Amino acid sequence: MFECRMASLRQRTTAGAPSAPSASAPRPFLKWAGGKQQLLPALLEAVPDQYERYFEPFIGGGALFFALAHAETAHASILGDANAELIATYEAVRSDLEPLVLRLRRLERAYLAQDSDGRAALYYRVRESRPRGRAAIAARFIFLNKTCYNGLYRVNSRGLFNVPHGRYRAPKILDRGVLEAASRALASAELACRDFEATCADAREGDFVYFDPPFHPLSVTSSFTQYTSTSFGWADQERLRAAIDRLTERGVHVLLSDSPHPRIVDLYESGGYELRRIPARRAINSKAAGRGAIDELLVGNRALLARRRSLSRPTIPPSPETDDGSARGTAARRRRTARPR
Numbered sequence: 001m002f003e004c005r006m007a008s009l010r011q012r013t014t015a016g017a018p019s020a021p022s023a024s025a026p027r028p029f030l031k032w033a034g035g036k037q038q039l040l041p042a043l044l045e046a047v048p049d050q051y052e053r054y055f056e057p058f059i060g061g062g063a064l065f066f067a068l069a070h071a072e073t074a075h076a077s078i079l080g081d082a083n084a085e086l087i088a089t090y091e092a093v094r095s096d097l098e099p100l101v102l103r104l105r106r107l108e109r110a111y112l113a114q115d116s117d118g119r120a121a122l123y124y125r126v127r128e129s130r131p132r133g134r135a136a137i138a139a140r141f142i143f144l145n146k147t148c149y150n151g152l153y154r155v156n157s158r159g160l161f162n163v164p165h166g167r168y169r170a171p172k173i174l175d176r177g178v179l180e181a182a183s184r185a186l187a188s189a190e191l192a193c194r195d196f197e198a199t200c201a202d203a204r205e206g207d208f209v210y211f212d213p214p215f216h217p218l219s220v221t222s223s224f225t226q227y228t229s230t231s232f233g234w235a236d237q238e239r240l241r242a243a244i245d246r247l248t249e250r251g252v253h254v255l256l257s258d259s260p261h262p263r264i265v266d267l268y269e270s271g272g273y274e275l276r277r278i279p280a281r282r283a284i285n286s287k288a289a290g291r292g293a294i295d296e297l298l299v300g301n302r303a304l305l306a307r308r309r310s311l312s313r314p315t316i317p318p319s320p321e322t323d324d325g326s327a328r329g330t331a332a333r334r335r336r337t338a339r340p341r
Ligand SMILES: C[S@@+](CC[C@H](N)C(=O)[O-])C[C@H]1O[C@@H](n2cnc3c(N)ncnc32)[C@H](O)[C@@H]1O
Pocket: 032, 033, 034, 035, 036, 037, 057, 058, 059, 060, 061, 062, 063, 064, 080, 081, 082, 083, 194, 195, 196, 197, 212, 213, 214, 215, 227, 228, 232, 236
């Protein structure tokens, strides 16, 4: 059943000009640096046809999560991110939708009624505010995301959001239909602000984990995003590879998207993972020149899992008592070599 829905979703997402998504189809409600919306066709191709639970430890804007939620809602989803305000926002969309919508409506009215100086003043007042309570944190987060420069997310070393005001003519600060669809998709998801290792710690055989870590910069100057007060450095990339090795040993399906930096390529090629480069356009960059085509690397463990399965198949030598060529002996041999679940 799920396979059929996955196939039709792939078809819809890969077919030439996509028709407008239906109002109720879940999709990201935030503009997120490194968001994977335009890579969806390639990502969906790489999703296993069958899996138990879905894990996404670097949820960000959640492009793949929402696409899969559209295909199949029966999968339990375990989502995480190190950005505490982002997770509080997801929790509010899931569980406090009405108070959130009320706050966003008030902010949208106040903002759109102002001239450009008034809008900037409101933006900086909201940016300086430190609300408490999920709905208020989420309203501030979504408002800043829709009205800041280029939809960027960047914090300073104290973890404070420091992106300047943007200049959109009529930003849609409240999109009720999109929030409602996201809320339904998130209804049964487990959400936590935590490091990626903790989010996938309990993934087991048959589960699927999609990792989309901060893009390893291709040059010293190309790192434009700081999602959290501590950046994701080389030691974290190695920690991620070690976590993926452990998941592979446990029989968990893994898909990783990362930068095609030679060190990243080497990190996974040396472990026997499958690598594929796909062209992608960077939608968010402070400089227009930085929004050109940059390849993205997809890393998978399909072949390693197949090898693991074939190695775990017992090869029991024929027993002299029953393997006499008779029907009874053949049935006994079949029972002994049946694939373990
Ligand atoms: C490239 S973005 C994910 C984009 C997402 N796939 C999408 O479609 O929008 C990377 C995310 O990793 C989060 N992050 C950074 N370091 C982390 C860590 N150590 N553990 C978990 N999440 C982390 C950031 O807050 C950011 O949201």
